[in-house]
Amino acid sequence: MSVDTNMNVLIVDDYKTMLRIIRNLLKQIGFDNVDEATDGSQALTMLREKNFGLVISDWNMEPMTGLQLLREVRADNQLKALPFIMITAESKKENVVTAKEAGVSNYIVKPFNAQTLKMKLESVLGAF
């Protein structure tokens, strides 16, 4: 079964430029329905209001970080199965381990390229 690229994707980053880059790369890969949030708390509100098939989030944001958002998502019965990819400049081993323990679906280190993003999407969602 192929992935539905019409699904709603939520991207979360406090750098508007990065939101724009991820949106364009997703569009090129085939995902056109992309919404944006600039921190974890805004993202959490949006996730509870609309049906999303994927979250791609930065880590280092205020007031709610990407890790806190991930923990909130995994603790929420309605959202806990939602695929969640972290895209971050935090590249220490302990960061990756912490994110994995919190339930992250995959982890991309900035700067990244379209090929890496596509591979991670396929590993989380399946081939498309």
Add this chain to the structure above:
Amino acid sequence: MTLSHGASTGLADKLEQAREDAERPLSREEVAEIITEVVMSMSGDLTPLDLKVYKELNGLAGFIQAARHEIAEIRPQEIGSEYIPTATDELDAVVMSTEEATGRILDSAEQLMTIAGEQEDAFQEKLTEIAMAIFEASNFQDVTGQRITKVVRTLKHIETKIDALIGVLGEEVERSKAEAHAEGEGNGKASDQDLLNGPQLPQNAIDQDEIDRLLASFD
């Protein structure tokens, strides 16, 4: 260190007498006698250990005084009030200008994608590939921005420590500041070297139109 009671009473009497006889200068013998009495009374109270401790403390006080003076000479107040704020402002300007430049690059890449959509297959693919490469390359801005933010945070930490140092040094720093001010007065005209500190921060810069108006004002 105190004078012994008997010695101090005798010395006090002699000093009182000397004050009363102030109209009459003391003879060399009388001065020598007073000094000898002071020295003798002091030595009576001091052990060799006291003298050694006194010497060490004196040396330590001299060392501390010299260190304070040397630190003040470095003018730490300039680091806290001038250099670090300038450095952080410059770094903030770097982040802002690269963000603006990246925004313009992305505008062009998005236009390229739109044009690509209107082209034949092979050409469309090539243009899309170029636009994607631009998007990929542009995510440097987020990483450099975060690195610069970390540097700014470190500089602000150093600034706090320097402020604490200035608080401890107090008087010496004020003296050094006054000296720096006096040095800076000069003839009031900027030297060639003073003029070389660009690029200016946006709030300190004038734009091309203002430059043109300024140049025209000389005509």
